[in-house]
Ligand code: MCA
C-alpha cells in the first residue's frame with residue numbers, strides 16, 4: 444500500500460473533521476480537534492529534539508492525551524514505543540536501555556524513576572508538561588517510507604529478554620485498511636474501547652478501525668462490565684479479550700435487551716472457549732466474532748462477518764495474509780488437516796526485532812514466512828483451529844507471561860531448589876500463572892509472591908505458589924510440566 448501512516452490518518456482527519464472521534468466520561472473531541480492538537484504536539488516534540496526515526500517511550504495512563512501523543516509521534520516521523528503501566532523499575536530499565544529513546548513520557552509519579560533508568564540518557568517529561576505549553580503553529584507531517592518503522596512493541600521470549608517488534612508504516616496502515624472492510628466499519632459505528640492502549644489490540648486494531656472508517660469510540664480507562672453494558676444502548680461494536688465476555692456473562696444485568704443496539708462483538712488475544720461462545724449467543728443472541736493475531740503481525744485470521752462464526756475456530760486467513768501449517772523442526776509444509784506450526788507472510792508481518800538480527804533470522808523461514816509459535820490446523824473449509832502453542836507461554840486475561848522469566852527469578856532465591864511455572868485453567872483469566880516450587884529449606888509462599896512483585900508486573904506474579912518435595916522429571920531429567928498442568932488443572936475450579 445502506498446503512502447505513509449500519517450497520510451492515512453490525515454485523510455480521515457480531513458474527511459470527518461466535524462465528527463466526534465473520541466469521547467471519555469467528561470468530554471468529546473472531533474477529528475478536526477484531535478488533528479490540530481496532534482499537529483501542535485508534534486511541533487512540541489520537535490522542539491524537544493524528537494527527529495524522524497527516534498524512539499518516544501510512553502508509559503502513561505489511558506486517556507485521550509495519550510492517544511494524541513501517538514498521533515503526534517507518527518506525525519513527527521518518530522517511533523512510538525508504548526509500555527504497560529504495570530511494569531516495575533527493573534522491567535522499565537531494560538526497555539529504556541535497549542530502545543535508547545530520545546524522550547520518555549511518563550506519569551507524574553514515575554518522573555524520579557524514569558530519571559534513574561536507561562543510563563539517564565533520555566529526556567523525561569509528563570503529559571501535563573507536554574500539553575501545558577503547546578506551540579500555536581502545527582508541525583508539518585514528516586513523510587516516511589512504507590518500510591520505515593512506526594512503532595516498537597516489546598514481546599517477551601521463551602528464552603532471554605523481551606524483543607522489540609518493529610512495526611512499519613505499511614504494516615499498520617495495510618492491516619487497518621483491510622480490517623475496516625472485513626468487519627464492515629462505517630462512520631455510523633461507535634466502539635466501546637475498554638482495552639489498554641499499550642498493546643496492538645487496543646492501540647492499532649481498535650483505534651485504526653475507528654479512525655480509518657470515520658467511526659467514533661468511547662474511551663474507558665479499563666474494562667468494567669456495568670459501564671460497558673450501559674454503553675451498549677448507544678454503541679455498535681465491542682472489541683475485547685475473552686475475559687471481557689466471561690465477565691459480561693457473569694453479570695445478570697447483561698441480557699438480549701442490553702445488546703439489542705450492538706452489531707458486533709469481537710474477541711481475540713487468547714482462546715475463547717467454545718462453551719463461552721455458545722453461552723454468549725444463548726444469553727444475548729450475538730455470535731462472537733473470534734479472530735487471531737500477534738504483536739509481530741497484527742491480525743492474521745478472522746471468522747467471517749456474514750458466514751459461519753464457528754466456536755473454537757479463529758476463521759480463515761484474512762485478505763492478503765498467506766498462512767500455512769508446517770512441521771516445526773524441518774519447515775516441511777503439511778497437508779490440509781494436519782497439526783503443525785502456523786507460519787504466515789503478508790504486508791502485515793513485522794520487519795524484525797529491534798537490534799536483534801539473529802533472533803529475527805531464527806523466526807523466519809528462508810522463503811520469508813514468519814514462524815508464529817502457535818500450533819494449529821486448517822480444516823476442509825479453510826478455517827484455522829489453534830490447538831496449542833509450541834512456545835512455553837501462558838496467556839492470562841489476554842496478557843502474555845513467559846514462564847522462563849518467572850522461573851529465573853524463583854531459581855535465584857536461596858529458599859528455592861527449583862521452580863516450574865505453568866498455566867492453569869482459570870474461570871476469569873482463561874489461564875492463571877502458577878508456580879510449583881521444590882523448596883530448599885523453610886519456605887513461605889506468600890513472602891515469595893510479595894518478593895516477586897518488586898520485579899514483575901502484577902499480571903505476571905503467580906496467583907498461587909505451591910510446593911512439592913520433588914518436581915516430576917522424565918528420564919532425561921527434564922521437569923514434566925504437562926504432568927504438573929494435569930495435577931493442578933482443578934486448582935481454580937476450572
Ligand atoms: C490484571 N491482573 C491480572 C490481569 N490483569 N492478572 C492476570 N492476568 C491479567 N490479564 C491482576 C491485577 O493486577 C490484580 O492483581 C488482579 O489481577 C485482579 O485484577 P482485576 O481488577 O481483576 O483486573 P482488571 O484490571 O479488571 O484487568 C483484567 C483485564 C485486563 C480486563 C482482563 O488484564 C485487560 O484489559 N486485558 C487485556 C490485555 C490486552 O489488551 N491484550 C492484548 C495483547 P493484584 O490484586 O495482585 O494487584 S495481545 C495483542 O495485542 C495481539 C495482537 C492480539 O491478538 O490481540
Ligand code: AMP
Nearest residue numbers: 598711712713714734735736737738843
Ligand atoms: P502477543 O504476542 O501478545 O501479541 O500474543 C500473540 C499470541 O496470542 C498468539 O501467538 C496466540 O498464541 C495468542 N492469540 C491471539 N489471538 C488468539 C485467539 N483468538 N485464540 C487463541 N490464541 C490467540
